[in-house]
Amino acid sequence: MVRSLSDISTVLDKIQDVVGTKYVSNSEPIRYSYARNADPILKGVPDIVVRPSSTEEVSRIVKIANETRTKIIPRGGGADLTGGAKPIGDGGIVIDMTRMNNVLDVDLGSRVVTVECGISWSELCEYLRKVDIGYYPGSTGPASGFGATIGGGLSNNSLGGGGAQMYGAVTDQCVGLEVVLPTGEIIQTGARANKYMKRAFSRHGLGPDYSGLFFGDVGIHGIKTKASLNIYPLPEYVGFNTFDIATTSDQRSIERARDVIKKWQHSGVKIHDIYFYTESYARVLKIFQVKKPFITMNIQGGIIFYVTVGNTSRELDENIEHLNKIAKESNIRKLGPTIEEGNLGKWFAEEDGRWQWAHIYWGLLGPATGSLGTCLKTPTDTLPAYVDLYNRWSNENTKNFSKIGGGTADFIVIGCHPHYIDVTGGISLKPKPEQYEMIYNMWKSLLTAQITELGGMHYWMGEIIGHALVDSGALSKEYYQFMINIKKTLDPNKIISPNKFRLAMHY
Numbered sequence: 136m137v138r139s140l141s142d143i144s145t146v147l148d149k150i151q152d153v154v155g156t157k158y159v160s161n162s163e164p165i166r167y168s169y170a171r172n173a174d175p176i177l178k179g180v181p182d183i184v185v186r187p188s189s190t191e192e193v194s195r196i197v198k199i200a201n202e203t204r205t206k207i208i209p210r211g212g213g214a215d216l217t218g219g220a221k222p223i224g225d226g227g228i229v230i231d232m233t234r235m236n237n238v239l240d241v242d243l244g245s246r247v248v249t250v251e252c253g254i255s256w257s258e259l260c261e262y263l264r265k266v267d268i269g270y271y272p273g274s275t276g277p278a279s280g281f282g283a284t285i286g287g288g289l290s291n292n293s294l295g296g297g298g299a300q301m302y303g304a305v306t307d308q309c310v311g312l313e314v315v316l317p318t319g320e321i322i323q324t325g326a327r328a329n330k331y332m333k334r335a336f337s338r339h340g341l342g343p344d345y346s347g348l349f350f351g352d353v354g355i356h357g358i359k360t361k362a363s364l365n366i367y368p369l370p371e372y373v374g375f376n377t378f379d380i381a382t383t384s385d386q387r388s389i390e391r392a393r394d395v396i397k398k399w400q401h402s403g404v405k406i407h408d409i410y411f412y413t414e415s416y417a418r419v420l421k422i423f424q425v426k427k428p429f430i431t432m433n434i435q436g437g438i439i440f441y442v443t444v445g446n447t448s449r450e451l452d453e454n455i456e457h458l459n460k461i462a463k464e465s466n467i468r469k470l471g472p473t474i475e476e477g478n479l480g481k482w483f484a485e486e487d488g489r490w491q492w493a494h495i496y497w498g499l500l501g502p503a504t505g506s507l508g509t510c511l512k513t514p515t516d517t518l519p520a521y522v523d524l525y526n527r528w529s530n531e532n533t534k535n536f537s538k539i540g541g542g543t544a545d546f547i548v549i550g551c552h553p554h555y556i557d558v559t560g561g562i563s564l565k566p567k568p569e570q571y572e573m574i575y576n577m578w579k580s581l582l583t584a585q586i587t588e589l590g591g592m593h594y595w596m597g598e599i600i601g602h603a604l605v606d607s608g609a610l611s612k613e614y615y616q617f618m619i620n621i622k623k624t625l626d627p628n629k630i631i632s633p634n635k636f637r638l639a640m641h642y
């Protein structure tokens with residue numbers, strides 16, 4: 136790997152030949168600004184930052200990296216919370232994809248949009264809203280979707296910014312990719328792997344599902360430059376209701392939330408979204424007034440809301456009636472219809488709350504906040520066990536929290552499939568640099584417990600979660616070797632994010 140200053144300037148010169156002087160830099164302010172994203176704990180400063188404008192430029196940069204044995208870290212919006220988009224341990228080239236942010240094609244016949252991967256979820260939705268009768272990509276990215284990109288979402292298997300209960304994760308809607316492989320060659324996956332097919336419309340066929348090789352790969356298998364996603368007409372009839380789950384104990388409120396989610400998920404009703412916020416999270420949303428009217432919300436416990444859609448107003452009314460009946464039988468209190476009265480479902484669906492609900496989570500204490508994020512998928516039944524584990528970990532670490540000063544620990548549940556949920560846990564801390572190592576260890580111990588005690592399935596793996604997975608021994612020897620073999624075949628020179636999952640140290 137490149138280290139000396141003269142080596143770096145040679146690489147810089149070569150990249151300048153590709154993108155010009157304006158879009159590549161090794162200046163300190165630029166390098167250090169790319170060393171930060173939403174967490175300060177995981178550290179890494181790149182040698183060079185480059186902002187290509189085309190697939191061909193990406194390919195040429197990757198070839199230069201191979202010739203000079205320089206590591207590369209792809210980056211979209213940089214909203215990763217787990218060290219995915221910066222070079223942990225320093226050095227290398229960060230490829231910022233956000234200049235590649237065009238919508239290339241909207242195929243209304245097959246209902247597929249093709250984009251460059253540096254476009255954000257909010258930009259894409261805004262674009263599609265204006266097409267013909269108004270469309271959207273179903274699953275509308277992560278909760279960071281105002282800045283997070285399609286490439287980051289596909290690389291992190293994201294969900295959480297809306298639509299997941301109906302459409303799954305964003306990868307479930309992707310029908311094909313263009314990828315620059317770690318050695319610089321460009322390939323298409325899905326239907327367009329056949330060079331005689333000009334339209335992306337299906338991911339499956341032509342043999343193995345090679346799109347899947349790049350989904351949730353945190354960028355280790357290549358750089359996604361273009362993606363084709365299914366699109367859907369914007370739902371004409373949308374309804375939402377929010378309920379207060381006030382009980383005598385936290386445990387009972389969790390159990391009640393689990394029961395309601397399960398009944399809603401199994402109801403057969405078209406539910407677009409289900410979200411549950413614990414009592415303390417609901418309080419934080421209110422106190423910090425993510426939105427001004429929240430201050431008047433009359434909430435006592437945790438809150439749970441649904442968003443349902445219908446093709447006709449009659450269908451919508453029937454859906455609402457059915458879901459409200461389940462809520463009533465479960466003894467949870469329906470809040471009023473306005474946002475002021477606590478209807479977060481309305482804020483979520485009508486006012487883009489989908490991309491704002493998590494800001495308070497990880498941004499609560501300002502830009503130096505440590506996030507300790509742990510999002511995972513788990514069967515709905517296991518929610519109380521997950522929360523028990525989380526509380527146990529919090530109690531074991533009370534002393535550490537008080538040393539660091541400040542902090543909130545909490546979790547949120549997102550319905551993301553009729554058979555399972557997504558549990559988002561995290562804690563906001565404002566640590567001093569000398570506490571980073573202690574916090575890293577604390578964080579990793581939580582991740583390891585989730586993986587080994589509950590079989591937790593994290594999806595944005597970044598650097599720390601991939602390491603926790605491998606170090607915990609949860610992967611069989613054979614499976615891990617299989618991962619190493621694939622990485623070695625695609626990336627023989629260990630160029631792209633070589634430390635993730637600790638793969639490159641094995642070949």
Ligand SMILES: Cc1cc2nc3c(=O)[nH]c(=O)nc-3n(C[C@H](O)[C@H](O)[C@H](O)COP(=O)(O)OP(=O)(O)OC[C@H]3O[C@@H](n4cnc5c(N)ncnc54)[C@H](O)[C@@H]3O)c2cc1C
Nearest residue numbers: 211212213214215219277278284286287290293295354359
């Ligand atoms: C407030 C907040 C809320 C969040 N909510 C959610 C949520 O609800 N759900 C969720 O899943 N995540 C969430 N996240 C985490 C993160 O923002 C998302 O996972 C998001 O999808 C990352 O997208 P990005 O464009 O910012 O990617 P980056 O942070 O830039 O990168 C993410 C990973 O993808 C790789 N990558 C990026 N672009 C490419 C590309 N074109 N080709 C190959 N690899 C690439 C990077 O190397 C990195 O490993 C949240 C973060 C914040 C700060």
